[in-house]
Amino acid sequence: xxxxxRTILFLMLGSFFIANAIIxxxxxxxxxxxxxxxxxxxxxxxxxGDVYSFNMTAGVLLWPVVFIxxxxxxxxxxKHGVRLFSYIAAALISYAFLAVYTTIKxxxxxxxxxxxxxxGPINMQVAFSSIFGQGMWIIVGSLVAFLVGQFVDxxxxxxxxxxxxxxALWLRSTGSTLVSQFIDSFxxxxxxxxxxxxxxLKLVLAVGVVNYIYKFVVAALLTxxxxxxxxxxxxxxxxxxxxxxxxxxxGED
Numbered sequence: 001x002x003x004x005x006r007t008i009l010f011l012m013l014g015s016f017f018i019a020n021a022i023i024x025x026x027x028x029x030x031x032x033x034x035x036x037x038x039x040x041x042x043x044x045x046x047x048x049g050d051v052y053s054f055n056m057t058a059g060v061l062l063w064p065v066v067f068i069x070x071x072x073x074x075x076x077x078x079k080h081g082v083r084l085f086s087y088i089a090a091a092l093i094s095y096a097f098l099a100v101y102t103t104i105k106x107x108x109x110x111x112x113x114x115x116x117x118x119x120g121p122i123n124m125q126v127a128f129s130s131i132f133g134q135g136m137w138i139i140v141g142s143l144v145a146f147l148v149g150q151f152v153d154x155x156x157x158x159x160x161x162x163x164x165x166x167x168a169l170w171l172r173s174t175g176s177t178l179v180s181q182f183i184d185s186f187x188x189x190x191x192x193x194x195x196x197x198x199x200x201l202k203l204v205l206a207v208g209v210v211n212y213i214y215k216f217v218v219a220a221l222l223t224x225x226x227x228x229x230x231x232x233x234x235x236x237x238x239x240x241x242x243x244x245x246x247x248x249x250x251g252e253d
Contacts, residue, residue, distance in 0.1 A: 002241050009233065010077060014085045017069040020062045021089040022096055025142060028059030029131060034214065045213075047206040054214055064218045067180065068226055070153050071173040076233065076242070078249035079154045086150040090143055097139050100132045137196020141188040149184035153177065161250055169230060170223050181215040 034054035035042040042053040073081045108125045115122045153176045160172035186208040193199040234242045 002238075005237055005241065006245065009237065010081065013069060013073050013076075014081075014088070017066060017073065017085050018089045018092060020066045020069065021146065022093055024059040024062035024066065025093050025096070026100075026132065027062070028057040028142070029134060030058040031055055032058055045210060047209055048202045050203075050206060052206055052210045054210060056211065056214055060211070060214060060218075063181075063184075064177075064215065064222055067149075067153060067177045067219070068173070068222060068229070070150060071157060071176060071226065072229055072233070074154060074157045074176075074249065075169075075230070076245045076249055078251070079158060081249075082150060082154050086147060090147055093143060093146075094139075097134070104129050104133055135192070135196065138188075138192040141191030141193075141196065144191055145184045145188035148187055149180040152183050153180035156180065158250070166246060166250075169226065173226050174219055174223050177219045178216060181219065182212055185212040185215060 032055070033042070034056055045052045070082055073085060113124055115124050156179045157172050157176035160168075160175050164171060186204070189199075189204045189208050189211075194201060194204045237245065
């Protein structure tokens with residue numbers, strides 16, 4: 001029964017982790033306004049001689065969830081569990097992009113190609129390609145940033161846990177997320193838009209800072225959620241099994 005609970009938890013956490021990572025990659029094509037979504041006045045952030053507001057890729061809505069799941073998996077299954085799911089997620093994201101690329105290239109049916117709307121006809125092939133098609137540098141940048149961010153998260157999480165033990169869950173979770181998100185914010189922009197595009201370095205740095213401010217705030221706000229999830233899992237596993245798994249994950253046994 002105990003092994004069954006451990007296996008079910010491992011599969012549930014891993015599945016949710018991978019699903020969020022894949023979804024985040026594809027919804028990331030949409031850019032949304034945080035201020036307009038909240039119905040507040042746009043912020044005027046002065047950085048490197050320009051003014052920026054919080055216009056974010058929709059993927060940031062799910063990436064904080066991915067990093068929380070990373071910390072939960074880390075807590076109960078250790079660095080090996082996180083690395084396993086990170087490799088699987090990266091492989092499946094690559095497979096998903098290949099599948100999408102193939103569907104874009106197949107010839108559209110004539111009756112499907114044009115769709116009449118109140119605003120006029122829409123070329124469905126162009127719309128489909130615009131939404132699902134992403135540049136190679138963006139794909140490479142997001143995959144590299146994802147893997148680097150995950151491995152940094154694991155290292156920082158275990159370093160803090162080594163110093164604090166099982167106390168201060170908020171510190172090791174929030175601390176590891178903030179460090180990994182900082183690196184993630186700049187790696188993807190540098191690869192996708194500085195190396196692969198024509199963005200000036202000043203713009204890359206400024207957008208990276210704005211992205212990180214958003215992620216910093218969200219990570220702090222989601223800290224209570226981590227405790228709720230932790231309590232639910234502890235209740236599901238039972239105190240004895242939960243403590244045993246956490247010790248094994250920390251390498252204490």
